[in-house]
């Protein structure tokens with residue numbers, strides 16, 4: 001199974017947006033949703049105000065109409081970073097639609113609905129439908145709202161609450177399918193103020209133009225989030241960061257490079273992290289980058305740095321997904337025993353015991369050691 005011992009499998013591509021996903025490095029989400037053109041929200045979904053049921057006592061959010069967006073979730077109190085805002089069971093699961101004809105999909109969805117309680121069926125039918133084509137209303141609802149059930153998922157889920165969350169290009173929440181509990185979790189990845197909208201990203205889409213094209217074509221709206229509203233000069237700068245983030249992320253998926261040129265790969269992770277910070281990105285790409293650094297270190301026998309990277313990956317994963325997520329649990333085990341990773345022993349180039357994490361270094365000096373910047 002060793003990613004870097006055997007040739008790295010070619011990354012699968014999201015059928016919808018073409019973004020790579022699905023190798024074991026991709027611990028985060030790929031394109032989150034099925035895609036469909038727009039229709040008028042307010043017509044399809046009469047406004048309802050809904051109090052966050054998972055948090056009925058603490059009232060973290062309400063579901064309410066938002067100008068130009070249909071419905072969405074608004075925080076009704078300050079929410080600290082790393083909070084599980086909600087955890088949602090799917091109404092039903094459905095295979096990724098691929099290229100099946102709509103009439104077949106419509107039938108498949110109808111047979112799923114037959115198995116639901118009247119209440120759940122009503123909830124499904126109340127979800128937003130972006131499709132202009134009224135001939136396949138069930139397919140439209142699924143395409144607008146389905147979230148993938150995992151990174152390599154062949155299935156998507158329809159959710160009463162999570163499917164109500166709107167998109168932002170730099171969102172304040174991470175959505176994750178948690179296979180341990182069989183629910184979609186939504187975690188705050190930065191502090192959210194009372195009155196702020198709760199948002200997730202429907203896909204990591206790169207530059208302003210590519211985001212705009214994709215969101216218009218697939219979801220029928222023009223995004224006016226903070227990132228998409230930057231003035232021209234700032235947007236040019238952000239676009240160059242976003243492109244570089246995508247390039248480095250792809251590059252780090254090349255396992256053979258990690259074996260032949262670990263120093264350069266580590267440098268790339270360091271650059272990637274700086275760019276994520278510059279773009280205020282604290283989503284699942286953060287733990288993934290630290291996990292990349294962990295793998296580089298452990299593949300070359302450096303258990304000391306691997307331990308530090310594992311700890312950082314664990315903390316970032318915990319924030320995005322919570323303690324009960326399979327990936328958080330896995331990272332916790334690797335913090336305890338970095339050598340438990342299958343790549344350990346691939347090479348002894350940087351061999352260093354776990355006990356060799358320097359105790360006297362702090363701040364910049366520690367970072368210089370960690371990233372091997374001392375020559």
Ligand SMILES: C[S@@+](CC[C@H](N)C(=O)[O-])C[C@H]1O[C@@H](n2cnc3c(N)ncnc32)[C@H](O)[C@@H]1O
Nearest residue numbers: 069070071128130145163164165166167219221
């Ligand atoms: C999964 S639904 C989200 C909930 C939806 N707003 C509702 O009323 O149920 C996705 C749809 O919400 C709308 N939407 C999501 N994010 C948006 C945004 N940032 N700006 C405008 N509309 C948005 C789009 O119509 C999109 O197709």
